[in-house]
Amino acid sequence: MNSTVKLLLGGSLTLAIVMGVGRFLYTPLLPLMQRQYGFGPDVAGLIASANFAGYFAGSMLAALASRGLARRIAFQAGLVASVATTILMGFTSDLTVWLVLRTISGIASAFAMISAAGIVADQLAKVGEEGRLAWVFGGVGAGIAASGLVVHLLVETLASSTLWVLIGGLTAALVPFVLVLLRERPLPPSRRPADSRRRVARALPFWPLLAGYTLQGLGYSVFATFIVALIKSRPGIEALGDWVWIITGLSILPSCLFWSRIAERIGFSMALVIAYVAQIVGVALPVASGAPVAAILGAVLFGGTFIAITLLTMPLGRHGLGGRGFAVLTAGFGLGQMIGPYVAGLLVAGEADYTLPLAASAGVLTLGLIAVVLAIRGRSDAPKPRMPD
Template identity: 35%
Template structure:
């Protein structure tokens, strides 16, 4: 998933260099991927999947991998849009399916901290692509980067085919250390803040390498390596955020993650040098998947027997933000001639997510007592 969704970030500056397309075009190409992701998330939450979700997972995962490989086989712009749409559509469905399968297993076996391992995989994919894209590009250009990552995806996808099974048992309605909240306002507040996260984070998620590449003294190679720093921070971050959330409270840690992300997004603008670029990449990488992990954990614990539906809702609004963000950022960059306005836009949007959570805190009360019953009739 880290390769399928985010390898475009270090590869698109290489494609831009060869074809001389604008940041506005790059934003549209990114947004078609997130439009597909939006539809995939909606379908993932709305479809009544069979009892065994493994076959569906394998089907859409295979289509996703094919879309990665095919990006390296064409130079036709129209095919790029089709392939990135397919990648997004299948990513959204795969994300909902794998998250619900694994989080159901985690809930059934009393292993809440293991959620960090699942989402840490995205960070691992980002780290690998950040390291390999410059290497593949050196030997064969941007097309070899897509093809090389596609081969790696085939290997990883094969492991998923062999090792992932959907073994559902009865989910207990009450578990120790679960979260519970009043639903009438809590879920909408959570959904709105998560939608703003999708809108804000994706600016860095799409343009970070290009932003750093525009800084004085950075080559295309060194700016691409900056994406590896995002992955280095993202891979273990989910586990750390889960542990901190279990100790100090999920909502408090979610607000902290948002605040740190605002700093990470802003740093390349505030400190336009190597230190600002690296620290910005680390802070951004260390928060965006942690935010996903905490948010979906809250929602999953609120509605334990309807995980696919509630994860689908959240992923849907997140995808709406992801679709709009690159278009806005690409337009601002093209109009102003720099990435400054796009960075400010992203920082303000993510800060607004903190404000929404603050307003909704009274409705997002966290109960650690197993005596609290989870109501689901209004979902």
């Protein structure tokens, strides 16, 4: 295993632990938690929003540790805290404690994810291999799929509290390997041949791009929180609930690399539009139809786009606002995903019917797509460079 592979594997495992499990284990466990503890959709949305609020705060604080020893400490602390809060979720049934734990978990996942991605990106940039960062984000899908499979296999045997502890314990066993793998080290030079046809991202007008990305955060978070609960509430396809989430995770694995290649061929802006359309269709399918194929195809389209949209958006807006574009885009996205699950939970409180918020989610994503199209049109009215993206 050469040093580049070690670095990429360490980054991928980090995102599997802190995002795939620490952040998204709540989704497959939600129906089981509701049966075990008896809370409704309003509380379910509140718990999800607490985690997203923590991520929002953590992403802002992580900007203070963007280099050197401070970033390394932020990565290590975030990784350990994410695992610890996952395990501790199984030791309490108190709502206030849950909210505190999920908030801390969100902060920790942001610290670990942003710091780990920064370490990997900086090392890859030194050898001209920035494009390989897409492999790291596939770790989110690996964590979602693996934890979702464990839940599926044990859902009839173990309580949700036990599954929090068990899956958290499994991730804890990976932490020592991650700490060894993910560190600054010399990498071999790139062997990727130069390609003059490769397109690069060209900035879009910032404010409509920010509006689209904020709406993306709001829309995706509803699906990511409630899709398993929706499928399990439908007679005849309840057994698909866990598999829909596993398929979502598996679809993430190749998606970032796939969309990176697409963007290099047709341009980042056009790739972003297509990804939005695919995600809207994916969210709308299980709303419009109760057929098993609609749920499965929806999971494939959603999983295949929701991480990739971030990878496509950031290069288009990161230089905006005098170089503060990355932080502001992250804040907008965080605000959207913090609001989404809470409002969705209130919409269906006491009814256990998640069709309405998922339909609203598709509508919000459509508004996000419109904002992105307006951003592209705004750029098309400006003087064109010789090589647009």
